[in-house]
Amino acid sequence: MAVLDREAAKDLDDRDGLPKLPLPNLKDTLEMYLRCMKHLLTEEQFNKTQKIVKEFGAHGGVGEFLQSKLVERREKKANWLNEYWLNDMYLNNRLALPVNSSPAMVFPQQNFRASFDSLRFAAQLISGVLEYKTLLDAHALPVEYARGQLAGTPFCMEQYYRLFTSYRLPGPERDTLVAQESSVMPEPEHIIVACKNQFFVLDVVINFRRLNERDLLTQLEKIVKMADSEEERLPPIGLLTSDGRTEWAESRRVLMRESTNRDSLDMIERCLCLVCLDDASGFELSDTARSTLMLHGGGATKNGGNRWYDKPMQFVVGADGCCGVVCEHSAFEGIVLVQCTEYLLKYMTGSPSKLVRAASVSELPAPRRLRWKCTPEIHKHIASSADNLQRLVKNLVMNVYKFQDYGKEFIKKQKMSPDAYIQVALQLAFYRCHGRLVSTYESASTRRFQQGRVDNIRSATPEALAFVRAMTDETLSSSDTEKMEMFRGAITVQTKYTILAITGMAIDNHLLGLREIAHEMKMEKPEIFKDEAYLISNQFILSTSQVPTTVEMFCCYGPVVLNGYGTCYNPQSDHIIFSVSSFRESPQTCSAEFVKCLVQGLLDMRDLCNKCNSGSDQAEQRKGQTMETHTQTETYWRDKTRQSPSAPTKSRQTVPQVLVRSPDKTNAETQTQTSPQGKALKNGNKS
Numbered sequence: 001m002a003v004l005d006r007e008a009a010k011d012l013d014d015r016d017g018l019p020k021l022p023l024p025n026l027k028d029t030l031e032m033y034l035r036c037m038k039h040l041l042t043e044e045q046f047n048k049t050q051k052i053v054k055e056f057g058a059h060g061g062v063g064e065f066l067q068s069k070l071v072e073r074r075e076k077k078a079n080w081l082n083e084y085w086l087n088d089m090y091l092n093n094r095l096a097l098p099v100n101s102s103p104a105m106v107f108p109q110q111n112f113r114a115s116f117d118s119l120r121f122a123a124q125l126i127s128g129v130l131e132y133k134t135l136l137d138a139h140a141l142p143v144e145y146a147r148g149q150l151a152g153t154p155f156c157m158e159q160y161y162r163l164f165t166s167y168r169l170p171g172p173e174r175d176t177l178v179a180q181e182s183s184v185m186p187e188p189e190h191i192i193v194a195c196k197n198q199f200f201v202l203d204v205v206i207n208f209r210r211l212n213e214r215d216l217l218t219q220l221e222k223i224v225k226m227a228d229s230e231e232e233r234l235p236p237i238g239l240l241t242s243d244g245r246t247e248w249a250e251s252r253r254v255l256m257r258e259s260t261n262r263d264s265l266d267m268i269e270r271c272l273c274l275v276c277l278d279d280a281s282g283f284e285l286s287d288t289a290r291s292t293l294m295l296h297g298g299g300a301t302k303n304g305g306n307r308w309y310d311k312p313m314q315f316v317v318g319a320d321g322c323c324g325v326v327c328e329h330s331a332f333e334g335i336v337l338v339q340c341t342e343y344l345l346k347y348m349t350g351s352p353s354k355l356v357r358a359a360s361v362s363e364l365p366a367p368r369r370l371r372w373k374c375t376p377e378i379h380k381h382i383a384s385s386a387d388n389l390q391r392l393v394k395n396l397v398m399n400v401y402k403f404q405d406y407g408k409e410f411i412k413k414q415k416m417s418p419d420a421y422i423q424v425a426l427q428l429a430f431y432r433c434h435g436r437l438v439s440t441y442e443s444a445s446t447r448r449f450q451q452g453r454v455d456n457i458r459s460a461t462p463e464a465l466a467f468v469r470a471m472t473d474e475t476l477s478s479s480d481t482e483k484m485e486m487f488r489g490a491i492t493v494q495t496k497y498t499i500l501a502i503t504g505m506a507i508d509n510h511l512l513g514l515r516e517i518a519h520e521m522k523m524e525k526p527e528i529f530k531d532e533a534y535l536i537s538n539q540f541i542l543s544t545s546q547v548p549t550t551v552e553m554f555c556c557y558g559p560v561v562l563n564g565y566g567t568c569y570n571p572q573s574d575h576i577i578f579s580v581s582s583f584r585e586s587p588q589t590c591s592a593e594f595v596k597c598l599v600q601g602l603l604d605m606r607d608l609c610n611k612c613n614s615g616s617d618q619a620e621q622r623k624g625q626t627m628e629t630h631t632q633t634e635t636y637w638r639d640k641t642r643q644s645p646s647a648p649t650k651s652r653q654t655v656p657q658v659l660v661r662s663p664d665k666t667n668a669e670t671q672t673q674t675s676p677q678g679k680a681l682k683n684g685n686k687s
């Protein structure tokens, strides 16, 4: 194993011919920062922040100096941001992975009549994983192209190559994302199967032959038998991985004193993935219940110990048909997880069981149980981890809701971006529940760039605030036409911000870069990052993400702050699935209430559209005025990406041209080819 090799990854991306992530202009970022925060702060807070920001951005000031260092960094690195971002977003975070960090995909409820059915499902799933791994090993995964906004641009595929090869190693202060070193000779590969809190090594290549589905089923049957043997049962070591990262790092350090434990850890850290054969939970398996089970396994008394949270891919196959996958997030985004999972589910439904085929089962060596030497100290750690997990289990309140009154087709008919519409609906829901707006995170993919991950679309815009006030405050007595105007204003700004974010021009990553480079240079923390407004701007009380699927399933995750909501949505043509999480401990939040307000808001928004007949004249008019950015950019991208996937576009040509904010002028040339069309829009949007 080796710390993820950025240079190797760089080569991979260079082959794809993607441009480097741009560096936004300092002035633009600071202006946008103030714009994003003004309405979320008190007047006093804002005045103070404005002064601090002005000082930071002054000519010859700290901001300019740090910006110049970022410009240099950008020159040298494939992606100037990544290391900072990865540490900040994931590896420095000390919170436990389940609920707080690892999202899950919940599969449709399976109807297993007997244990054989669930094992057959698991065997098919593993078979699919092996098939997918073959594609990855051959670098034969087709390049993905953007859909929706700025459709047609190729995406960086790097994240896929970490799905089955990486591992998040806990550290006392910071974790490490390690990746399997590729070797000339393919190594024997194995999967770890968890069953009754025991871990088994399932070799999937034996005597240079990949096991087929029948072989896999036979091996799984052997595992279940071995796991049933009570005398051989070992303590639920997996619980340790569900604890806070510092706590787990400490337990791991203790475990590592014994060579038996070192060998077992090594097998887990090098496996392709985990397959967790869960016992039936005994719960009634609603979508909501299944989402919680997927996120935390139901705690130590259920399947919470039947996990190894450091591993990026953990497939769960419950005896009661509760199935899905929970993923360690630092290696890749939810969209990559969805693509892989959809491949697997399609593989499974498209490939009827191949169990009839004869196989050399009798020759297969039995899977091996991983052994642990547990000192009393380790037993104490396990007990403490179990308690901590139990607290998380009790604390999480999920609410999965399928909104069936309409879906994205209705929204498209209004000539609005479905994503922007849903984001505005989330703002309305929050405002209805809490009477204010708060810093909101919406993940926007930056995979148009080398090693791109995500940036933040700040959806709590002033325009959204105006709209939600008009919708909820009767004393304002806004007419429907006025409300509709405000609605369109909110959608337009949200769409523009989305375009900024996906073209690498949003503010969060840039501010993070400025903060981190100051830290790296051992400078005193600039005032702007000590300011209360900056802390507020990073308290994502509403953490949202679109995770669409083409196969029946949905994504869920926990809130990122104690008094927050985690809100994931999956827009389909005629319905939208929402999974909303919050913490019971917070007296301020309530998932059920949020969902209630969300539904009411979605219905109100539809009624407003219908009343204002937004699908026709006005929408056309607005399209001409405000979707200029969208349409011109689309034309640009369409022209630029007419080449075939195998003919990569050259970096300079693929950098987005139509931006509201300009990249840093000092290195603009390396980032963009200025086009008159781009300039016009850029200036036009400056207001």
Ligand code: COA
Pocket: 147, 148, 149, 150, 333, 334, 335, 411, 412, 413, 414, 415, 416, 417, 418, 419, 420, 443, 444, 445, 446, 454, 498, 502, 545, 546, 547, 627
């Ligand atoms: N009128 C009519 N149709 C419109 C429209 C308009 N004004 N604006 C957009 N549409 C259409 C799009 O063309 C698209 O059509 P398609 O379904 O045929 O492809 C559809 O509506 C969806 O577009 P939109 O709702 O605007 O969103 P998007 O698909 O561009 O998604 C983001 C926006 C920000 C979610 C996306 O860019 C992104 O970054 N996704 C990644 C999120 C992520 O990382 N999630 C996981 C985190 S772990």
